[in-house]
Amino acid sequence: MKRLLLCFWIVLLCFSHSARADDVWVIEIKGGIGPAISDYVSREITLAQEQQAKFIVLKMDTPGGLDTSMRQIIKAITTSAIPIATWVGPAGSRAASAGTYILFASHIASMAPGTNLGAATPVSLGGPQRDKDDETNNPFAPKKETQSPEQPPDNLPESSPDQQTASEQPVSNKENDSEKIAAKTAMEKKVMNDAAAYIQSLAKLHGRNELWAEKAVREAASLDAESALTKNVIDFIAPNIDQLIAQANGRIVAVNGVDVELALSNVAYVERQQDWRFKLLTVITNPNVAYILMLIGIYGLLLEFYNPGVGLPGVLGGICLILAMYSLQLLPVSYAGLGLLLLGIALMIAETFSPSFGILGLGGIVAFVLGSVMLMDTETPGYQIAVPLIVGLTVVSALFFFVIIALLLKVRRRPVTTGVQLLQGQIATVVSGFPGEGKVMVDGEIWQARSGCHYQRGDHVIVTSISGLWLDVESTKKE
DSSP states (O other): OHHHHHHHHHHHHHHHHHHTOEEEEEEEEESOBOHHHHHHHHHHHHHHHHTTOSEEEEEEEBOOBOHHHHHHHHHHHHTOSSOEEEEEOSTTOEEETHHHHHHHHSSEEEEOTTOEEEOOSOGGGOSOOOOTTHHHHOTTSOOOOOOOTTSOOTTSOOOOHHHHHHHHSOOOOGGGSSOOOOOOSHHHHHHHHHHHHHHHHHHHHTTOOHHHHHHHHHSOOEEEHHHHHHTTSSSEEOSSHHHHHHHHTTOEEEETTEEEEOOOSSEEEEEOOOOHHHHHHHHHTSHHHHHHHHHHHHHHHHHHHHSTTOOHHHHHHHHHHHHHHHHHHHSOBOHHHHHHHHHHHHHHHHHHHSOOTTHHHHHHHHHHHHHHHHSBOOOOTTSSOOHHHHHHHHHHHHHHHHHHHHHHHHHHHSOOOSSGGGGTTOEEEEEEEOSEEEEEEETTEEEEEEESSOOOTTOEEEEEEEETTEEEEEESSOO
């Protein structure tokens, strides 16, 4: 009996020990940050709070992504009741662009050796910069007076030899190696200032380097893990998640404005798996897939309208079009590009109904190509429609409509094969009547007929003319 009680207490202690383990959820962010990632991470953070997890680790490796998706993730982090750590790892990973913002927003920021972060400039401002000599190349720019190198300006004070030597020495300040990215228009200045203020506010939340955060936006600066730790951009370096938990244990972090001490001495990792919804959104929010779905939907409905009753093109087209509309409302779509694309399809359809010697068709192709190129209103890598796909679908669409035109013209040149005109000269069988008015059967149809001759039922007559719904007939026998 005593042995049974001892075994019972041992089992009870084991279960109580495992029950006291705190759940640490590990959520992976890999690849471009888009609608699928933001939806997945936000739902996982909400679910972790509902299931009372102790700590969340975002395992990140991203080149950046869309601004709206990034802000949705950051909002989920900053409003979470559970402390969240973002770990850039393993070695070789990065937290570029949008990933840098997420790292600053997290309660704990950590990186593995051999990783980097930064380059947080909005992509629309990161294009090729204007040449410094543009002003001299501009014929309308005001002329600047130049002085020969041999003659110094008269209004400068004389400098001592020491000062001249110091002035001739090159400046080697690493902080000024990167040039600030110029914002040429008012809109670009607004975007730049908004991004800089946003990342500074995130850095201020947890006492991180605000000056470097601004530099990451205005100068597209980047840092490796060691430099980030030195400049107070991250909290510590951790080669793996176990080291992350060990170093985070006992730290005090601000969660919704309240200081919380992390107690992570006994944890159980919960590796979160990506669900079917994330996988579906990942596929349909790919701009290339959304583009193909939209075209399949439009062409499917058109084929259903051309051949009512078939069913399959209409059903498939309707499903694809709804999926395309859902994915496009999640993506940064240019409505001008969408309008041009639809106009191009409409013009190519109009060409098939009223051939205009190719004018409508060529206009439709041009509008289709321009609309496809302009469809995505972002320059973020990975969220552009592939040029080969645009060219391929344009060629297929053009060939499709021009083949239809060719077939229509070919049919138009053929002699008439249907209609009442074909009844003239046909042999009919008398059904009743005559002389005067009667009825005859032609090609299985009963028609009203007129003739001044007397015919018996079953006699054969020939149709000589057609007057509305009346046939004029006469005997096949020549008298």
